[in-house]
Structures are given as C-alpha cells and as structure tokens.
Amino acid sequence: MDTQRYQFIKDSILILTALLIFFFNASSVTAGNRILSVQSINVSPYQEALKGFQSVCNTDLESLIISEMKDKDLIKEIKKINPDIILTIGVDALEKIKGIDDVPVIYLMVPNPQSVLQNTLNTTGVRMNINQEEQVSEFLKAFPSMKTIGLLYNPERTGYLAQRAINACKKAGVDLIGKEIRDSRESPSEIKGMEGRINGFWMLPDVTVFTPESIEYLFLFSMNNKVPILTFSDVYLESGALISIGVDSFDMGVQAGGMAMEILSGKSVSAVQPVDARKKVITINMKVAGKLGVSIDESLFGDARFLK
C-alpha cells in the first residue's frame, strides 16, 4: 500500500512538472518544432498512446504507420520530414529507426526496449511494463495461496523482465520456477514440465515463449491443473487467464509527451530517463476464478475491472 501511495505521489509530481513546463514553455517549445510519430501498426492502443502524447505535446506532428507504408523507405521519409523528435510506437517502429542517431527518439509501447536497442544515447521512452513487484502484489491479492509461480522466458528477449520478476517474487516470499527457452516449440513441453510444481503462472510478453499454440496449451494447462495465470494483457482473460495487469496506453502517451516537452525545451535525451508505465490497468476474470476455485475479494482491487 505504501509503495502504491509513493508511486502515486511520484506520478502526480511528474505530471504537474510536465504541465508546468509545458505551460511556461508551450510557446517557445511548440513553435516551429516538428515531431514525427512512427507507428508499427495501426491498432487502437497505439492511437490512444498517440493521443495521450498529443494531449501533452501539441506540436506539429506528422505520423507514419510502417504497416501501411508498403515499399516506402522509412529512413528516407524520416529524413525528408526532418523531425525534431521521433516518437516510435511499437517494437517494430523502434526496430526500424535503429539507424537514426541524430534525432531524439522517444519510444512508446515497447515492453523490452533493451532487446531492441544497442545505442541508447538518443533514445528514451516509456517501457510497456508495470513494475513487477506491483504485479506480484496484485497477483497475491487475487490469489493469496499462491506459493510457486511458473515462468518461461527467452533470456535474450525478456531476460531482464524475468530477473525483475524473480526479484519481485523473492521479495514477496513466493517461489518462482523460471525456465529459459530459446525455441517456441519448447514451450508446451516446458509448461507441461511444470505440472504439479506450480500453482500460478506468470506470462511475460515474449514471442519466443508464446505462440498461439503454446498460449492455447498454457490455458488448457491452467484449466486442467487449476493454475491461475497472471498475464500482461486483458486479451488473454477470455482465453482463461485469471488476472491481467496491463498498461494504460493513453497515460503512457502522456508520459512520453512530457518527455518530449523536456527534450524540446532543451534537455538532452540522455537526461530524460526511460520509465515504466506508471498507470496499471487491472482486470480480473471472475468466471475463471470460479472455475479455478479462486475466491476474489473485489474490494481489494479498487479501480480494477471485473469480468463476470
């Protein structure tokens, strides 16, 4: 609870600061500046993020969507536009502008930027990640009897997230069985291997681990073994996950917007540290809870959404 309050206060201060900066520097910051938004695909969370960004940084914004560009050369387009800041939304967008090092880049909607970036001098952004300790805390609120959590990850992609998860579980007094895999085909067998050993599973956003088949198998495993699943997106709740702790795209955009304002006001990119998404969105599937025999106290979850 204290951690939460602290986080809240921290966030509030940051927002106020950003707003102040914006208010006082709006005219000098926004005038004549151009921001280019490079979006991987056109999905509503990215649009929300962009809106959130624009709500803070109302500069001349041009938008490119990579999935709609077909054969166009992105780098050429970027050079043509010559933005002051490049806002990348999505992993693919960040991947594509890896070669640009003379324009500040703010990334959004990237779970694990380290797996993408080699050079971070001109790059900052908002990680698509909720603090693992918070996650564990919420998971335990929903499933207090959880003792051992299973975890699969590709060290090359989500190693650091796994590490944070391990640390969070340790802090929370929960055992974590983490398995490294490097081929998605290994997932089902690894999941099966955890049978009888775990009573909870933590999904990390790792495409190596999770293919449609392995996801399907995971949920089947969950139902058959009564193993609740903590996931990162509410899209998996209907498939069988118990609780999702996701990000607020809009708020992430706001965060990124604040960063952009700082950079435009003259702050160097390196001085603007990348942060995690500050606002979590908790959704709990009460049906799955019922099937798994998990009793949820809704009063504990405040703003959480309950699927019944």
Add this chain to the structure above:
Amino acid sequence: MVSSGFIIRAFTNWEKMMLYSLKKILFEHFAAKVFAIFTVLLIIISLAFMIFFVRQQKKSMEDALLRNGSLLSALLAYNARLGVFSENNEFLKDPVESVIGQEGVLKVSLYNQDEAFLVERHVSGEQFIDNTEKDPELKKVMDNIKATGEPFIKDNEQFLELWSPVVSESNYSTDDSLFFGKEASENKEKIIGFARIAVDKRPLIKQINALLINSILIAVIVLLTGLVVLYLLIRRISGPLNRLTEGVRMIGRGEPVEKLPEETSDEIGKLATAFNYMSESLRNREASLKESEEKYRQLFELESDAIFLIEDGTGTILEVNLTATKLYGYSRDEFLSINERDLSVVRKNETQLNNGNGISIPVYYHQKKDGTVFPVEISVTHLVWHGRDVRISAVRDVTERINAEEERAKLEDKLRHAQKMEAIGTLAGGIAHDFNNVLGIIVVNTELAMYDVTKERQAHENLEEIMKACLRARDMVRQILAFSRKDEARTRPVMVTPLVKESIKLFRTSVHDNINIIQEIHCESDIIMADPTQIHQILMNLYNNAAYVLNETGGTITIAMDNIKLVDGNIAEYPGLSPGRYLRLSVSDTGQGIHPDILGRIFDPYFTTKKFGEGTGMGLAIAHGIVKSHRGVITVESEPGTGAVFHVLLPVIEANIRIEDEYEMFCPTGTERILFVDDEKPIADAMDLLLSRLGYDVTSKTDSIDALRFFRDNHASFDLMITDLVMPHMTGLELAKEVFNIRPDLPIILCTGYSEMIDDEMISEAGITYRTTKPLVISEMANIIRDALDKKKT
C-alpha cells in the same frame, strides 16, 4: 434398324406363335394395352428410381465417407497442432488415438512442415499394403497442399487417403503485439505440418452392394405390387367399360338395353350414369324419330298427290309414295327401275288449268301402267338429298278438275242461258202484264158485246171465237209466265180431253210437214185435279221433244189418251203410285230412240242431247216436276232405232164435280157501290160499264191519287174497291193501304196483269181481300165481287 419381320423370323415357330398371340391381344384389348404400357412404365420408373436411388445413396455414402474422412483429417490436423508444432509425440498421442479409433480409419500419419515423418499409427490387425512411404507422389502431395493450403484427397481402390494441412495461426511478430492479441497479429495462417489418414472403402462398397440388392428387391416388390394393383384397377375399369361396350353394341343392333348398375360415384359410376341417360335419351329420341318418321311416312304415303323423288339430270326415280303406286299402277320396285321419262306423254295442244287466282297452270300428260293417259299437274321442289341434287315432284291427277272446269264452263253457259231466260221471263212478265191488260180490254168488251148479241146470231159465234182466242191467248201468256215462274199454279177439276185436243191443234201449226201427228183419244174418265196451264205445258213439252227428234228425218208422233187401273199386278211398273184409276197420256215418236246409257237421265234438269242453243234441257224436267206435283208419274220407254214413248199417268177424280166452263156466263149481281181504279182508261171504262150492267153503282178512276182523294171525301159511301196494281204516282198496294186505314172494313180486290211484285204478306198488310190476275172474264170477276161483298156482310 432391324425390322420387326427380321426379328420374328429369328424366332422359332412356337415363339412366333406366342408373339403373334401377344400382338393380337395388345391390339384388340385396351386393358391389355394399358396394362402393358403401365407395366413397362412401372419397370422403367422402378429401374430409374432404383438406379437413381442407388447412385444417390452411393454418392451420399461416398460423400459421407469423404466428409467424415475429411473431418477426421481436419480434426487430427487441428488437434495435432501443438504436437506438430512442438514435434512432441507426447502431444500427438491423444489426437492420433482419437482418430485411429474411428470406424473405417486404417492409418493415421503426421508430418512436420519439412515433410518429415512425425508419427504413424495403424489399425491393429488390419492387413493391407501401403506403399505410400515409398511413393514419390508423397512430396508432390505435400507441396500441393503447401501451395493451395487446401486438403487433398487421393482415391485408391480399397481406401481413401485424406490429407489435411496442420495450420498454425501466425505467430506474433513482436513482443508488443502479444499485448493486443489477434488485433495485432498478422492473421496469416501458416502450415506447420501435414496430417494424413487412410479410410477403408470396403465397408462402403459392401454397403453399396447391400443397398443395390435391397433397392432391387424393393423395386421388384413395388413393381409386383404395382402390377397387381394395376391389374385389379384395370379390371375394375375394364369391367364396366366392357359392359358399356356391349350396351353400345346392343344399342347399335337396336336391341333393348338394360340399365347399367351405378355402383360407385366415381368416374366409372358417372360414365355408367351418363350411359344410362344416353341410352334412355336414344330410346326416347328413337321413339320420337320413329313416330315422326311414321307420321311423315304416313303423310308421304297418304298424301293425296303422287310424290316422286327424282334425281336431277338423270330422271331416275329414287322414291315414290303409295298414292303414286295406286295412281299409276306400278309397284314401288317397278317405279325404282324406270325413269320419269317413261311416264311422260307429249301432247300437241297444251292444256292450261286455272289455279283459282286467274293464273294458268300448264297441264302435262302422264301414262299409267295400263296405258291410260291422264292429265296431271306437277309441282316441283329442288333440294340436296344425301349429297345428290334431287327434286320432289308432287303429281296430281287433274282429270276431274279438267272435267269439272269443262262442266263449270257448261254450267256457266247454262247459267248465262238461264239468266237470259230469266231476263226473257222478266221481260215476258212485263209484256204479259201489258198484254193481259190489252187482253183484258178485249175480253171485257167481247163479253159486253156477247151480252148484246143473241146466241143465234153468227156474230155471237164469232164473239165466242174471239173469246176463245182471248182465253187461249191468256193461257199462252200464262204458259209463258209459268215458264219464267211468274204464274201460280191453280188446281181445279179439269177435263183433259179438250186440253189435249186444243194442244194438238196448236202443235200442228208449229211442226214441219214431214211430221205426221196421230191422235188416239179413248178415255172414259178424263177429269183430274190439275192446273190446266201446267197440263198444257206438259203436253207441249212432250210434243216439242218428239218434234225435235223427227225434225230432220221426219216421222210420226202419236198422241194417245186412255185410262188405266193400277192394281197389285201392274202397280210395280209405276213406282210411287197408289192403286186406283189413272188417266194415261202417251206421246210416242218414230225417231232413233234413246240410248240406254242416257235413258235414266232424260228427266234430269239441264240434260239434253240437243245442240247448244236449241234447248235448255229443262222441258222434260219441268214436265216431270209438274206431273209429280199432280201426284202422277211420267215414264219413258225406248230402244235405239225404235223411237220413244212417254207415258204420263195422272189420277182421275170420279166425283161428280162441277167442271167450270170457262165460257159459262153465270154472273152474280149486286147493288153495292164499287170504286174501280185502273190507269188504263179503256179498262176502266169497260169495267165501269160491265159492272154497271151487273147492277153495281160504279165509280171508276184512272188516277190513284185522285181516287184516294175522292175516297177520303166519300169513304163512307163505298162498299168495295177494285184496284189495279201497277199505276203511276201511287200503286194499287199503296192505295189499298190508305183506303184500309180509312175503312178497314172495306173489301179490296187487287186486279193485276203481273203479280210478281207482291206477296201474301204485302197483300195482308194492305188490307186486300182478293187478288186476281188479268184478264178476268166477267163471270170470274162477278163471282169474286159477290163473294167479297157477301163476306163483308158476314
């Protein structure tokens, strides 16, 4: 193109006979035809249905097999996704087991995306050879599936091979896409492996065979059932139809048909009802037709004219009626063998008949079988009869009509003659009136002169001769009037002998010298009750008749008179007469006699052998009528070449009857006052004188109006009026009426020379007491006057 003849030759004799019989049955029996047609139809339908059904079922079963196999294959591919993806046989076990356990599945195989074999499972104990692993086509199949993304089916002889791609949904490309699920995925399926199952076809084949056998059985059962039902149905239909057919045949033969039973209310029943109705209607119509035919046959046969139906152009006689056969004497068959020309006879002079409307119709002549030619009238109507131009000729024997027309012409002539005679009679009557007036003057004055001359004197004899001549003249006038029916019969006792002598004397003067007249009068009793004028007429008619016969050749006429007593022995000769004494008057001539054929008609009115204009043929008829009215009889005896004798028998009267002598001068007298009216002054003067000599006080007037005026002024002083009838200004009848109105008690005597104008009723209404005809001798007048005056007193 094989002819039926060739086919038939190919068969044996027995088979030929069977075929022939079958053909005969089919051609002659509608039921057999229907049965055969429906049998063939049923067979075709059954076969078609069976084939269709089997094929449909086979296809359905094959499709089901295919579908099931495809489904299993797809299911396997779907369930094996994880196992194929992870290439973990642990994960493949359940999907494979679930499929291999399905009925008909022989083998299950799974391959990864590199076409490497992952797992295979066979149905245990099933023996079959599968060389697919060595089959070079295996790679081709997988490549094909990769290219199309569609399942693949291979149909082998004993089993079906069904391939399905093991498909994975496209992986998430980036970690962030995991956050958005399918929204962020590429939505591109990826083939990660291949599932293959082999499904056994042999059960299907067995099923199809069983289905075929069942279908055949069912078809046969349906066919047989259908045939039985059809047979029964046809029998049910053909039975009534056969009855109907027989009924129609019977109607055709004219036999009576019983009503068909109307057992049902369906079409058969309705047909039976309709047939019965038709049969009844036919019977009724036939009866009506027969009746009509009979009626018209009777009309045809009994038509009073001969009816011929003749073909135009040829003249062939096609039909005749009974009247024709009777008229011509030919039989019907004889008529039908002759031509109409055989009946016709051409006459040079065309005869015409009047049709009553002033239109002349030509008369033709036909010849009967016996050669008799007779006139005919022909009416023709043309028509088309059974497609031939014919004419109906109505032939009428007009012999009687022609005769009748000739007779009518003769009658018209006679009528004209009679009218002429009537006119002459009227003229004669008129002349008689005047003549009687003149005669009356002569008679009266002669009588007066006779009063003044004594009998001894020659003058008296001369006056008597004058008187006789006057009386004769009076009789002649009477005869003339009698001939024209202007005079009345006056029956009284008459001595016939003087009449006969007088008539002979008169007759002698009118005959030719070559005719000798012999008188033989030997009669004891010659008094009869008769009208002497009429007796005279009889005599003259008989004389003239005899004279006509001897006119050219001469001869002798004998006039005889005697008595004859009719008794039982001879009364038969004179039918109509009673026994008694008769006066027989006979007039005979020595002429050529009367032919027996006309003897019976000799007394018929208008019958005459005289030439036209020489006589009316009424003389003997009048004589006959007069004799009959006198209760006598007139007969004739004659033979050709021996002359003729006419006998007139009249009953004599024996009583001592006072015969009035016409010349008797007994005249009663008187002193009464008489008014005498006559427009002839000589008569008026003579009568005035005569009546005055009788002692009467006579006032004579020659003008009726003056007479009336005088009477009115002196009506009380007269005792009697004598008036003429025909007078100017006022007739005697009118005068009498006026006088009667004044003095109803006054006797009135009408004296006229021509009394046709008045009848008894007029006489009575005028108050006339007596009617006399001039000229009256003084004695007659004196008696009448005395009688009238005496009656008035009483």
